[in-house]
Amino acid sequence: MSLTEKELLANVPTKLYIAGKWVDGHGENSIAVEDPATGKTLIEIANATEVDGLAALTAASEAQEAWAKTPPRERAEILRRTFELVKARSEEFAMLISLEMGKPIAEARGEVTYGNEFLRWFSEEAVRISGRFGSSPEGTGRMLVTQRPVGPAFAITPWNFPLAMATRKIGPAIAAGCTMVVKPAELTPLTTLLLTATLEEAGLPAGVVNIITTSTSAKTSAPIIADPRLRKITFTGSTQVGVRLLEQSAKQVLRTSMELGGNAPFLVFEDADIDAAVEGAMLAKLRNIGQACTAANRFIVHDSLADEFASKLAAKMEAMPLGRGLDPDTKIGPVINESARTNLQRLVDLTVKEGGNIVTGGSSVSGAGYFFQPTVLSDVKPGSTILNEEIFGPVAPIVRFQDEDEAIRLANDTVYGLVSYAYTQDLKRGLRLIERLDTGMTGLNTGLVSNAAAPFGGVKQSGLGREGGLEGIHEYLETKYVMIPDPSL
Ligand code: NAD
Numbered sequence: 001m002s003l004t005e006k007e008l009l010a011n012v013p014t015k016l017y018i019a020g021k022w023v024d025g026h027g028e029n030s031i032a033v034e035d036p037a038t039g040k041t042l043i044e045i046a047n048a049t050e051v052d053g054l055a056a057l058t059a060a061s062e063a064q065e066a067w068a069k070t071p072p073r074e075r076a077e078i079l080r081r082t083f084e085l086v087k088a089r090s091e092e093f094a095m096l097i098s099l100e101m102g103k104p105i106a107e108a109r110g111e112v113t114y115g116n117e118f119l120r121w122f123s124e125e126a127v128r129i130s131g132r133f134g135s136s137p138e139g140t141g142r143m144l145v146t147q148r149p150v151g152p153a154f155a156i157t158p159w160n161f162p163l164a165m166a167t168r169k170i171g172p173a174i175a176a177g178c179t180m181v182v183k184p185a186e187l188t189p190l191t192t193l194l195l196t197a198t199l200e201e202a203g204l205p206a207g208v209v210n211i212i213t214t215s216t217s218a219k220t221s222a223p224i225i226a227d228p229r230l231r232k233i234t235f236t237g238s239t240q241v242g243v244r245l246l247e248q249s250a251k252q253v254l255r256t257s258m259e260l261g262g263n264a265p266f267l268v269f270e271d272a273d274i275d276a277a278v279e280g281a282m283l284a285k286l287r288n289i290g291q292a293c294t295a296a297n298r299f300i301v302h303d304s305l306a307d308e309f310a311s312k313l314a315a316k317m318e319a320m321p322l323g324r325g326l327d328p329d330t331k332i333g334p335v336i337n338e339s340a341r342t343n344l345q346r347l348v349d350l351t352v353k354e355g356g357n358i359v360t361g362g363s364s365v366s367g368a369g370y371f372f373q374p375t376v377l378s379d380v381k382p383g384s385t386i387l388n389e390e391i392f393g394p395v396a397p398i399v400r401f402q403d404e405d406e407a408i409r410l411a412n413d414t415v416y417g418l419v420s421y422a423y424t425q426d427l428k429r430g431l432r433l434i435e436r437l438d439t440g441m442t443g444l445n446t447g448l449v450s451n452a453a454a455p456f457g458g459v460k461q462s463g464l465g466r467e468g469g470l471e472g473i474h475e476y477l478e479t480k481y482v483m484i485p486d487p488s489l
Helices: 005-010 050-069 072-088 090-101 105-128 164-176 190-201 217-226 239-250 274-290 306-318 338-353 404-412 427-436 472-476
Strands: 016-018 021-023 031-035 040-045 132-135 141-149 153-156 180-183 209-211 232-236 255-259 264-268 296-302 357-360 375-378 395-401 419-423 441-444 477-485
Touching: 005 090, 016 050, 016 190, 031 090, 040 190, 050 141, 050 180, 050 209, 050 217, 072 090, 072 105, 072 164, 072 190, 090 105, 090 190, 105 164, 105 472, 153 164, 153 217, 164 180, 164 190, 164 209, 164 232, 164 472, 180 217, 190 209, 217 239, 232 239, 232 472, 239 255, 264 274, 264 404, 274 296, 274 306, 274 395, 274 419, 296 306, 296 404, 306 357, 306 375, 306 395, 338 357, 338 375, 338 395, 395 404, 404 427, 419 427, 427 441, 472 477
Parallel strands: 153 180, 153 232, 180 209, 232 255, 264 296, 264 419, 296 395, 375 395, 419 441
Antiparallel strands: 016 021, 016 209, 031 040, 132 141, 141 477, 357 375
16 A cells, blocks of 8 residues: 555654664754755755764764674675565655655656665675685795775765665675765755665664764765774765865875766767667656766767757657656656756757757746756757756757767767767677777667666766676775785795
8 A cells, every 4th residue: 555645754764863873963953855846845854963973973983893793694684684675665765766856756666676776786795705815926925815894984975866876885885894974965865764764674783874964064074074983985976076075085095986977978870770769868868857977968969860860859858748756647857956957947048059959848847846848959069068067957969970980079078987878780880989988887779777786987077986786895895915924834
């Protein structure tokens, strides 16, 4: 039986979680979490200050030694139990994601499946942390290499995938034996709070994961990052904030994982299956209402297909009903807030001024909530402002190209390097593109790359490190090497 919105919100914890207890924050005012489809407050939650942040770090630091010693199988089983509990409550999680973030309920269900998979994947990885043993080249010694947990980590997550961005960090940290302070985004903290209650129910010991929600992120985070008890920072969010956190982390030479912004090129070659490319474009552009780091930001289309691609994409976009995420007919929800919407309008207006054309959409939708029309812009000129910024909304700019070298040059012409997409039916070209596209990930004839079993991450200003896959757990492990003299000497 599905819950009503009221029942759902009544189940969500609203306090901070520190040392295994739900506690009030020291912030003067609570944080009002809004429904972006209506602009109305859903619920008020605790607001942490520096005092609470440091209390959370104390709890993580005190729990670290015992947690590192906890058998990997036990850590794995806590993750596995959490996975089963999230699965059993998947509709509750999906409704909450949709309510606080705005995505259509079908997509929110997809996020629950995807996000929960990190818990299962890392429950499986926890027992596979291994090392090596061998002879030194000159034969006089034995070399032992082991892995051990980095130590207390500080995780900061963005608002756009409230479950998956949390599990992608919490899963490997728990598996590796690290304790954590987690700070979800103030715009969508409810899903992380419900996840925390689920971890508690699954038997996670006190102090292993501590959650602080705050309206003063910079002020509350800085003393945690400056504290010598912290050993690692793992951040997902904008490049701008990531750079600032890297600067702060440098003072203590912290281990860092940075999953930052993107500006994904989506290339369509003259030999592409155009209908497949349009389908892929819908997914790469409109997933999460265009608010994904992996969102296709620049459609780079061969001159011979550009008009057909623009009109087919526009027709599909126009057929997508806008609405509140919980309404089952909704295919596109609102963007996260008014400033995100104003930014979309700014980018569309600038594109037109800089010589592009509006094929469909182009404006905000009046009325309650932060809706923006799905928009296709054609004949966008290389160098236009929109091609250099993260759009983060349902707006698709199309640029024409004449040959492969030009397409690759345009694709790589950005400070970002998270993901690229390419549609071609020529195998050799596909292989050339994999080598020449300067991104951490490429979708070849697909518009979706995210998978818990894959190493997710970018190059250039899109970040450092990888989350998920075999690589994900290594972000929370450090290598220890031991030299032992040859026992026979
Ligand atoms: P953001 O950088 O504004 O905020 C991210 C998080 O950092 C939030 O929790 C915020 O409260 C916190 N924060 C902001 N300033 C801080 C400071 N000075 N000190 C400590 N914490 C601070 O990003 P956002 O708007 O929440 O998310 C959108 C961005 O995230 C986009 O750039 C998107 O590409 C990126 N993103 C990247 C990935 C990835 O895997 N590469 C995934 C999702 C989102």
